[in-house]
Amino acid sequence: MVTSSPRVVLLESRMSRELARLVEKHGGEPLCVPAVREVPSIRERNELGPEAAGRLITGLTDGKYDIAVFMTGVAVSMLFGLGEQIGRRPGLVAGLRRVTTVARGPKPTAALRGFGVVPTLTAREAYTSAEVIDALAGIELAGKRVLLFHYGERSDSLTETLIAREALVEEEWLYRWRLPEDTAELEQLVRTIVAGGVDALAITCQIQFRHLFQIAQRLGLERDLVRTLNERMVVAAVGPTCHAILQVHGVDVHVMPEHPKMGPLIVTLMRYLDRHSAHRIPAAVRAPQEQH
Secondary structure (H helix, E strand, C coil), X not given: XXXXXXXXXXXXXXXXXXXXXXXXXXXXXXXXXXXXXXXECCCCCCECCHHHHXXXXXXXXXXXXXXXXXXXXXXXXXHHHHHHHCCCHHHHHHHHHHCEEEECCHHHHHHHHHCCCCCCEECCCCCCHHHHHHHCCCCCCCCCEEEEECCCCCCHHHHHHHHHCCCEEEEEECEEEECCCCCHHHHHHHHHXXXXXXXXXXXXXXXXXXXXXXXXXXXXXXXXXXXXXXXXXXXXXXXXXXXXXXXXXXXXXXXXXXXXXXXXXXXXXXXXXXXXXXXXXXXXXXXXXXXX
Protein backbone atom coordinates (compact mmCIF):
# COMPACT_ATOMS: atom_id res chain seq x y z
CA MET A 1 0.00 0.00 0.00
CA VAL A 2 1.40 3.38 -1.03
CA THR A 3 0.51 6.06 1.48
CA SER A 4 -0.70 9.57 0.67
CA SER A 5 2.80 10.81 1.48
CA PRO A 6 5.00 7.94 0.28
CA ARG A 7 8.27 7.25 2.05
CA VAL A 8 11.07 6.90 -0.47
CA VAL A 9 14.43 5.36 0.45
CA LEU A 10 17.46 7.10 -1.05
CA LEU A 11 20.83 5.35 -0.72
CA GLU A 12 22.75 8.07 -2.58
CA SER A 13 25.56 9.85 -0.73
CA ARG A 14 26.87 12.75 -2.86
CA MET A 15 23.49 13.93 -4.19
CA SER A 16 21.26 12.96 -1.27
CA ARG A 17 20.12 16.50 -0.43
CA GLU A 18 19.20 17.34 -4.00
CA LEU A 19 17.28 14.09 -4.46
CA ALA A 20 15.55 14.50 -1.10
CA ARG A 21 14.33 17.96 -2.08
CA LEU A 22 13.01 16.56 -5.35
CA VAL A 23 11.12 13.83 -3.51
CA GLU A 24 9.61 16.45 -1.19
CA LYS A 25 8.70 18.69 -4.11
CA HIS A 26 6.59 15.84 -5.50
CA GLY A 27 4.84 15.15 -2.20
CA GLY A 28 7.02 12.37 -0.85
CA GLU A 29 8.92 11.81 2.37
CA PRO A 30 12.60 10.99 1.71
CA LEU A 31 14.45 8.56 3.92
CA CYS A 32 18.17 9.17 3.23
CA VAL A 33 20.56 6.44 4.33
CA PRO A 34 23.87 6.56 2.39
CA ALA A 35 24.99 3.05 1.47
CA VAL A 36 28.39 3.90 -0.02
CA ARG A 37 31.42 5.97 0.87
CA GLU A 38 34.08 6.89 -1.64
CA VAL A 39 37.53 6.34 -0.18
CA PRO A 40 40.44 8.12 -1.93
CA SER A 41 43.08 5.67 -3.07
CA ILE A 42 46.76 5.57 -2.31
CA ARG A 43 49.33 3.99 -4.60
CA GLU A 44 48.76 0.43 -3.48
CA ARG A 45 47.79 -2.48 -5.69
CA ASN A 46 47.80 -0.22 -8.73
CA GLU A 47 45.97 2.67 -7.02
CA LEU A 48 46.88 6.29 -7.62
CA GLY A 49 48.55 8.66 -5.15
CA PRO A 50 50.50 11.95 -5.54
CA GLU A 51 53.83 10.40 -6.54
CA ALA A 52 52.20 8.10 -9.06
CA ALA A 53 50.10 11.01 -10.33
CA GLY A 54 53.30 12.90 -11.07
CA ARG A 55 54.67 9.98 -13.10
CA LEU A 56 51.33 9.61 -14.88
CA ILE A 57 51.18 13.30 -15.83
CA THR A 58 54.75 13.10 -17.07
CA GLY A 59 53.73 10.10 -19.15
CA LEU A 60 50.84 12.06 -20.65
CA THR A 61 53.02 15.04 -21.52
CA ASP A 62 55.77 12.76 -22.93
CA GLY A 63 53.38 10.84 -25.18
CA LYS A 64 53.34 7.57 -23.23
CA TYR A 65 49.58 7.11 -23.72
CA ASP A 66 47.34 7.20 -26.78
CA ILE A 67 43.90 7.02 -25.15
CA ALA A 68 42.55 8.04 -21.73
CA VAL A 69 39.18 6.69 -20.58
CA PHE A 70 37.28 8.31 -17.70
CA MET A 71 34.39 6.36 -16.19
CA THR A 72 33.21 9.05 -13.74
CA GLY A 73 33.30 12.77 -13.14
CA VAL A 74 34.61 12.09 -9.64
CA ALA A 75 37.71 10.46 -11.12
CA VAL A 76 38.31 13.51 -13.33
CA SER A 77 37.99 15.89 -10.39
CA MET A 78 40.27 13.78 -8.19
CA LEU A 79 42.91 13.53 -10.91
CA PHE A 80 42.98 17.28 -11.41
CA GLY A 81 43.00 17.72 -7.63
CA LEU A 82 46.16 15.62 -7.50
CA GLY A 83 47.58 17.62 -10.41
CA GLU A 84 46.89 20.85 -8.52
CA GLN A 85 48.39 19.41 -5.35
CA ILE A 86 51.73 18.67 -7.02
CA GLY A 87 51.73 21.79 -9.22
CA ARG A 88 51.23 19.88 -12.47
CA ARG A 89 47.72 20.93 -13.52
CA PRO A 90 48.82 22.80 -16.70
CA GLY A 91 50.85 19.77 -17.77
CA LEU A 92 47.87 17.51 -17.12
CA VAL A 93 45.62 19.68 -19.32
CA ALA A 94 48.23 19.74 -22.08
CA GLY A 95 48.76 16.00 -21.87
CA LEU A 96 45.07 15.14 -22.05
CA ARG A 97 44.61 17.45 -25.03
CA ARG A 98 47.24 15.43 -26.90
CA VAL A 99 45.50 12.06 -26.47
CA THR A 100 42.12 10.62 -27.41
CA THR A 101 39.92 11.19 -24.37
CA VAL A 102 36.83 9.06 -23.80
CA ALA A 103 34.13 9.99 -21.26
CA ARG A 104 31.44 7.64 -20.00
CA GLY A 105 28.55 10.06 -20.24
CA PRO A 106 27.73 13.62 -19.23
CA LYS A 107 29.39 13.78 -15.80
CA PRO A 108 32.98 13.02 -16.85
CA THR A 109 32.34 15.07 -20.00
CA ALA A 110 31.31 18.12 -17.97
CA ALA A 111 34.19 17.61 -15.54
CA LEU A 112 36.78 17.43 -18.33
CA ARG A 113 35.34 20.51 -20.03
CA GLY A 114 35.43 22.35 -16.72
CA PHE A 115 39.17 21.79 -16.59
CA GLY A 116 39.70 22.86 -20.21
CA VAL A 117 39.71 19.47 -21.92
CA VAL A 118 37.08 18.71 -24.58
CA PRO A 119 36.54 14.92 -24.71
CA THR A 120 37.24 13.31 -28.06
CA LEU A 121 34.48 10.73 -27.56
CA THR A 122 31.51 10.56 -25.21
CA ALA A 123 29.51 7.40 -24.64
CA ARG A 124 25.84 7.63 -25.50
CA GLU A 125 22.97 6.67 -23.22
CA ALA A 126 22.65 4.60 -21.12
CA TYR A 127 26.23 5.49 -20.16
CA THR A 128 27.37 1.97 -19.27
CA SER A 129 30.57 0.13 -20.13
CA ALA A 130 28.79 -1.22 -23.21
CA GLU A 131 28.36 2.30 -24.59
CA VAL A 132 32.03 3.07 -23.89
CA ILE A 133 32.94 -0.01 -25.90
CA ASP A 134 30.64 1.19 -28.69
CA ALA A 135 32.28 4.63 -28.64
CA LEU A 136 35.66 2.97 -29.21
CA ALA A 137 34.37 0.74 -32.01
CA GLY A 138 35.77 2.95 -34.77
CA ILE A 139 39.28 3.15 -33.30
CA GLU A 140 42.04 0.65 -34.01
CA LEU A 141 43.13 -0.40 -30.51
CA ALA A 142 45.78 -2.99 -31.28
CA GLY A 143 49.04 -1.77 -29.79
CA LYS A 144 47.47 1.46 -28.47
CA ARG A 145 48.36 2.48 -24.92
CA VAL A 146 45.11 2.99 -23.03
CA LEU A 147 44.94 4.69 -19.64
CA LEU A 148 41.71 3.57 -17.96
CA PHE A 149 40.38 5.38 -14.88
CA HIS A 150 37.89 3.06 -13.22
CA TYR A 151 35.08 4.03 -10.89
CA GLY A 152 35.02 2.55 -7.38
CA GLU A 153 35.69 -0.95 -8.64
CA ARG A 154 37.00 -2.66 -11.75
CA SER A 155 34.91 -2.59 -14.92
CA ASP A 156 35.69 -6.13 -16.00
CA SER A 157 33.72 -6.11 -19.26
CA LEU A 158 35.40 -2.92 -20.53
CA THR A 159 38.88 -3.96 -19.44
CA GLU A 160 38.65 -7.42 -20.93
CA THR A 161 37.25 -6.03 -24.19
CA LEU A 162 40.18 -3.62 -24.48
CA ILE A 163 42.63 -6.42 -23.82
CA ALA A 164 40.87 -8.69 -26.33
CA ARG A 165 41.29 -5.95 -28.93
CA GLU A 166 45.03 -6.02 -28.13
CA ALA A 167 45.19 -2.64 -26.43
CA LEU A 168 47.94 -2.09 -23.86
CA VAL A 169 45.82 -1.23 -20.84
CA GLU A 170 46.99 0.58 -17.72
CA GLU A 171 44.33 0.58 -15.00
CA GLU A 172 44.05 3.27 -12.33
CA TRP A 173 41.77 3.92 -9.37
CA LEU A 174 41.42 7.30 -7.67
CA TYR A 175 38.88 6.05 -5.15
CA ARG A 176 37.26 2.85 -3.95
CA TRP A 177 33.70 2.08 -2.95
CA ARG A 178 33.31 0.96 0.64
CA LEU A 179 30.51 0.42 3.12
CA PRO A 180 29.89 3.29 5.57
CA GLU A 181 32.18 3.02 8.57
CA ASP A 182 29.12 2.82 10.82
CA THR A 183 26.48 0.51 9.33
CA ALA A 184 23.92 0.97 12.11
CA GLU A 185 21.69 3.16 9.93
CA LEU A 186 21.76 0.64 7.09
CA GLU A 187 20.94 -2.18 9.51
CA GLN A 188 17.96 -0.22 10.84
CA LEU A 189 16.88 0.56 7.28
CA VAL A 190 16.79 -3.15 6.39
CA ARG A 191 14.61 -3.81 9.44
CA THR A 192 12.34 -0.88 8.54
CA ILE A 193 11.93 -2.11 4.98
CA VAL A 194 11.14 -5.67 6.09
CA ALA A 195 8.62 -4.31 8.59
CA GLY A 196 6.79 -2.48 5.79
CA GLY A 197 7.78 0.99 6.93
CA VAL A 198 8.60 2.45 3.49
CA ASP A 199 6.91 2.57 0.09
CA ALA A 200 9.68 2.87 -2.49
CA LEU A 201 13.40 2.36 -3.06
CA ALA A 202 15.42 4.38 -5.58
CA ILE A 203 18.75 2.91 -6.74
CA THR A 204 21.14 5.33 -8.46
CA CYS A 205 24.28 3.14 -8.45
CA GLN A 206 24.48 -0.64 -8.44
CA ILE A 207 26.88 -0.77 -5.49
CA GLN A 208 24.16 0.79 -3.31
CA PHE A 209 21.93 -2.24 -3.58
CA ARG A 210 24.81 -4.68 -3.27
CA HIS A 211 25.72 -3.04 0.04
CA LEU A 212 22.09 -3.01 1.22
CA PHE A 213 21.81 -6.70 0.38
CA GLN A 214 25.12 -7.39 2.12
CA ILE A 215 23.79 -5.82 5.31
CA ALA A 216 20.56 -7.83 4.99
CA GLN A 217 22.65 -11.01 4.70
CA ARG A 218 24.57 -10.02 7.82
CA LEU A 219 21.24 -9.77 9.65
CA GLY A 220 19.85 -12.95 8.13
CA LEU A 221 17.08 -10.93 6.44
CA GLU A 222 18.06 -11.11 2.77
CA ARG A 223 15.06 -13.26 1.77
CA ASP A 224 12.69 -11.03 3.70
CA LEU A 225 14.22 -7.98 2.04
CA VAL A 226 13.69 -9.34 -1.47
CA ARG A 227 10.17 -10.53 -0.64
CA THR A 228 9.19 -7.14 0.75
CA LEU A 229 10.64 -5.26 -2.21
CA ASN A 230 8.71 -7.47 -4.63
CA GLU A 231 5.40 -7.68 -2.81
CA ARG A 232 4.99 -4.41 -0.93
CA MET A 233 7.22 -1.74 -2.47
CA VAL A 234 8.00 0.12 -5.66
CA VAL A 235 11.60 -0.29 -6.82
CA ALA A 236 13.17 2.25 -9.18
CA ALA A 237 16.48 1.88 -11.05
CA VAL A 238 18.28 4.79 -12.71
CA GLY A 239 19.48 2.73 -15.67
CA PRO A 240 20.26 -0.73 -17.07
CA THR A 241 23.25 -1.45 -14.82
CA CYS A 242 21.16 -0.90 -11.68
CA HIS A 243 18.28 -2.78 -13.29
CA ALA A 244 20.57 -5.76 -13.94
CA ILE A 245 21.97 -5.97 -10.40
CA LEU A 246 18.46 -5.88 -8.93
CA GLN A 247 17.33 -8.67 -11.24
CA VAL A 248 20.38 -10.76 -10.33
CA HIS A 249 19.23 -10.59 -6.71
CA GLY A 250 15.67 -11.53 -7.62
CA VAL A 251 14.19 -8.05 -7.24
CA ASP A 252 11.60 -6.77 -9.72
CA VAL A 253 12.14 -3.27 -11.12
CA HIS A 254 8.95 -1.26 -11.51
CA VAL A 255 10.26 2.12 -12.62
CA MET A 256 13.14 3.18 -14.87
CA PRO A 257 13.37 6.61 -16.55
CA GLU A 258 13.88 7.08 -20.26
CA HIS A 259 17.04 9.08 -19.58
CA PRO A 260 19.38 7.38 -17.06
CA LYS A 261 19.82 10.35 -14.76
CA MET A 262 18.94 10.92 -11.12
CA GLY A 263 16.47 13.76 -11.65
CA PRO A 264 14.34 11.91 -14.21
CA LEU A 265 14.49 8.81 -11.98
CA ILE A 266 12.90 10.60 -9.03
CA VAL A 267 10.32 12.41 -11.17
CA THR A 268 9.29 9.18 -12.91
CA LEU A 269 9.11 7.33 -9.59
CA MET A 270 7.00 9.99 -7.88
CA ARG A 271 4.60 10.13 -10.83
CA TYR A 272 4.24 6.38 -10.66
CA LEU A 273 3.53 6.50 -6.94
CA ASP A 274 0.96 9.23 -7.50
CA ARG A 275 -0.85 7.20 -10.17
CA HIS A 276 -0.93 4.13 -7.94
CA SER A 277 -1.62 5.84 -4.61
CA ALA A 278 -4.32 3.34 -3.69
CA HIS A 279 -2.36 0.21 -4.57
CA ARG A 280 0.82 -0.84 -6.28
CA ILE A 281 0.65 -2.64 -9.60
CA PRO A 282 3.79 -4.77 -9.92
CA ALA A 283 4.53 -4.06 -13.56
CA ALA A 284 7.59 -2.38 -15.03
CA VAL A 285 6.77 1.09 -16.30
CA ARG A 286 8.35 4.23 -17.63
CA ALA A 287 7.10 7.78 -17.56
CA PRO A 288 3.67 8.16 -19.30
CA GLN A 289 5.13 9.31 -22.61
CA GLU A 290 7.77 6.58 -22.44
CA GLN A 291 5.60 3.49 -22.03
CA HIS A 292 5.97 0.76 -24.62
